[in-house]
Amino acid sequence: MVEITLPDGSKQRYDGESVEVREVVASLGDNWLKTAIAAEFDNHVVDFHQRISGEGSFKVLRESDPPSLDVLRHSTSHLLAHAVKTLFPNAKLAIGPSIQDGFYYDFDVEKPFTPEDLERIESAMRDFLKTRMDFSREVWSKEKAKDYFAAEGEAYKLELIDEIPDSDVSVYRMGNFLDLCAGPHLDSTKWIKHFKVLSSAGAYWRGDSSKPMLQRIYGTAFYKKKDLDEHLKRLAEAEKRDHRKLGKILDLFEVREEAGGGLVFWNPKGSILRETIEQYLKEKLLEKGYELVLTPHIARAELWSTSGHFDYYSDNMYTMEVEGQDYVLKPMNCPGHILIYQRKLHSYRDLPVRFAEMGTVYRRELSGTLHGLLRVRGFTQDDAHIFCTPEQLSAEVDASLDFALEIMADYGFDEFKIELSVRDPKKQEKYAGEPDEWDAAEKALESSIRRKGFPFTLMEGEAVFYGPKIDIKVIDAIGRPWQLTTIQFDFNLPKRFNINYVDRDGERKLVVMVHRALLGSVERFVGILTEHYAGAFPLWLAPVQCRILPVTSERAPYGKSVLEALIERGVRAEMDERDEKIGYRIREAELQKIPYMLVVGGKEAETGEVAVRAHGRGDLGRRKLGDFIGEIVDEVRSKR
């Protein structure tokens, strides 16, 4: 007997040990069968072909239910594999899951796919769709499956079968294409209409660089044409916002081949932007009771042996030998801050001690992972270390969380995702620190988030070996998440360096140490901000806030007086007095996304006015220079 509970609370019963989902859906009425994609039984997505048993909640999934999209994409990946196997019979199948924005399928082929191959594959897929194919599911014994896939030469599938704990496996058939697959799948190909093969790239089998390199084809699929079009538009929008492109147009920064990959040169405009961000943060740090420190860029290797970095991080460190001594270019700021802490004996009355530094560090990232400002080899962390007593821990986490959110709000981020990474309870031995320390730390982090009332995702087993952490991801203007803030406990370094304080009872005790970065890396943050604002920075951040455009060279002297008045009030202003027509100079200022353009000609010169034009908003009309300065200064202050 099978019993299901429908969303409206009503129950249905079916005879027998198990029942096919298709039957269940059919029993609910004919129209359901036409519109249903799959179903949810006991909170698991099941397709028409699967059998359910026992009792559980049951919900029919239709196009608009999010899990249906995964089903569509997974099935489209099978269609892709079908096309590939048809065009490239020697291709070996790996895996083909549905992912965030689409799907992929990995193949082992002799030659990587060319863009032309992808076109052929896509049109083969469309050809298949001309005749409707039904998906069907079969349950095979492992032996049968192994015999079959061995005969087909599908080595990757054999490897997968061996890892499946059950005694039986499922295979799905579509036309004459058969694949080892857990499902769920569509009932037929009739739902596959709006899809696109996007790109191909190398990808290791199981993401392991010691394993063979496969060729991955990415694609996406939607139920509605409108959704596909919108998705493709989003991709185009993301490309337009690419900080590498904008960085060049706006003359912010460069990565020079002469110097090497992942090393950033900040041009004047990028530098002023960075300075603005850093100076603002430093002001805030001082307000919040942090002390600014500076530590050397290189230090003897011994320091890094004490910290333990040498043992597990040396592949990522730049090292050098000086007069027979090994030195390390710092990949992290913590040991330096610890040395400063240790310059004297601390009383519990001194704590918490909070050290902050715009600490530039260098890490040897793999060349293939370098990416604009987002993944570099030299970068500046807004790094801070808090040394406190266990009792202070909770308050410090609270304050850090508040600080992070306050800063994010200034940059126009108002949507977040918070992740709390804790131990894997099954692997206690891999963590530094005592279980009760961990309990306290994890509790402090969790209660801080709860106190703020934020939803969060608990990431069990995601904690680093030295302590639990909170990560905050911000959602940018086009909905993409970026990880910025991290607040991490450290039970490792206090022991290694014996960082202590003298408590009330006269005993020396180990401090509790918290690593904390709000923006993460300043380089990366500027990259993210550039994409978030699409290069049109708000006034307070704009490298050039105001450009003065005299209509004719005759009005340059008046322009100059306007310029001087603005600069005197701290506005980043410049004048474009080239012998070009006003339209041409406006166009250039618009392309450079300069927030304000002041057009000054005869009329303005006579009345002491300026004609204000705002980026993207056009002509705002004339006003007194003094009024404009008041407005612009206010706007900078408001960080809007």
Place this chain on the structure above:
RNA sequence: GCCCACGUAGCUCAGUCGGUAGAGCAUUUGCAUGGUAAGCAAAAGGUCACCGGUUCAAAUCCGGUCGUGGGCUCCA
């Protein structure tokens, strides 16, 4: 690091079959003094990423190096 693609003027890019390079923009110089998104003309500008090989001859073909781009478990 690995797979694939790419690297030509400051920028964006053409360059066919191997025969010593071209456009637009930017720059400089003239002319034009123009009121809200590109005035006109001329000049100048290149170690075709770098190193090596094949060839009478290489931007072009081959090998290597460096750099850039798309990716490298969201798991049958």
